[in-house]
Amino acid sequence: MTSPTLTLFLFQLATLSTRRAPGFEAAILAAATHRESDRVTLSRDDFQRINRDFLSLPAAAPKAKFGLGDAVAILAQPIAGVLDAVTGSHLKECGGCKARREALNKAVPNVFGPF
Numbered sequence: 001m002t003s004p005t006l007t008l009f010l011f012q013l014a015t016l017s018t019r020r021a022p023g024f025e026a027a028i029l030a031a032a033t034h035r036e037s038d039r040v041t042l043s044r045d046d047f048q049r050i051n052r053d054f055l056s057l058p059a060a061a062p063k064a065k066f067g068l069g070d071a072v073a074i075l076a077q078p079i080a081g082v083l084d085a086v087t088g089s090h091l092k093e094c095g096g097c098k099a100r101r102e103a104l105n106k107a108v109p110n111v112f113g114p115f
Helices: 010-017 024-031 044-054 068-087 095-107
Strands: 005-009 039-043
Touching (some): 005 010
């Protein structure tokens, strides 16, 4: 007994390929038992195997951490800029801000996630 077949139009194959790992379309075309100008036919088992093998998309990049020091810096830097403009000081350039930012980020590395 032969496996049931599946016919894919080439436009369907192109659409599926955009949501699969590279090489999916080539693997389908290589496994095709019959090919016409606008469609390919292959066994359902081959399609399922290839689909499963190429379904894994690259993992999403991990989210960047946003620490407490980063949050404080977002609020403090504009204030320091205004004070610099009004008083002629150089608060935005002092090393103390950077040191405090690093210390707060070390204490609370991710304000949007578990500590």
